[in-house]
Amino acid sequence: MKIEKRKLPGVHEITLAPRGDHRGYFMRLYDKQIFAEAGIDRSWLQENEARTEKRHTVRGLHFQRPPSAETKLIRASQGVVLDVFVDLRAGSPTYGQWDCVELDAAKHNMVLIPRGFAHGYCTLSDNSVVTYKVDSMYAPTLEGGLRWNDPQVGIAWPVSEPIISDRDKVQPLLTELEPIAEAWA
Structure with missing residues (x-):
């Protein structure tokens, strides 16, 4: 498992390391100790899955306000998506900036997005499945x-x-939102 920091503080891309043979592969999706060594110490409370039938579908950008703000650990378990996240953290030097990671089930990569970010994705393949822990x-x-x-x-x-x-088409603009009051450092 390889964990790399992205340009927005607190965001990490994680590349998994499947071990395979003629039968298939085995892959560790999460390891509390490896994450803790990278400075990521979370207790995951819920895991969600979203299936999208058609490519070029955009889901998001969504977030939760405190005290229910969420850190998300996201992967494409089927297909390919462009995962996008926008920093909405009050006082953050990267407030309003965005970044993205192409999540590909075949590449076995994930992205960790901290609390205080809006999150969404665009499907790049039909029948995409995105799973994420919060x-x-x-x-x-x-x-x-x-x-x-x-x-x-x-x-x-x-x-x-x-x-x-229809709901995502009319979400507020950045200028209409209050920053998310969540510690970001």
């Missing part, structure tokens, strides 16, 4: 969103007219 329980009343195509954020999505939910 370290806080979902609270519908604390759910928020950021418009997927906010021009101020300027995400370079790989598709100009995605399949997207």
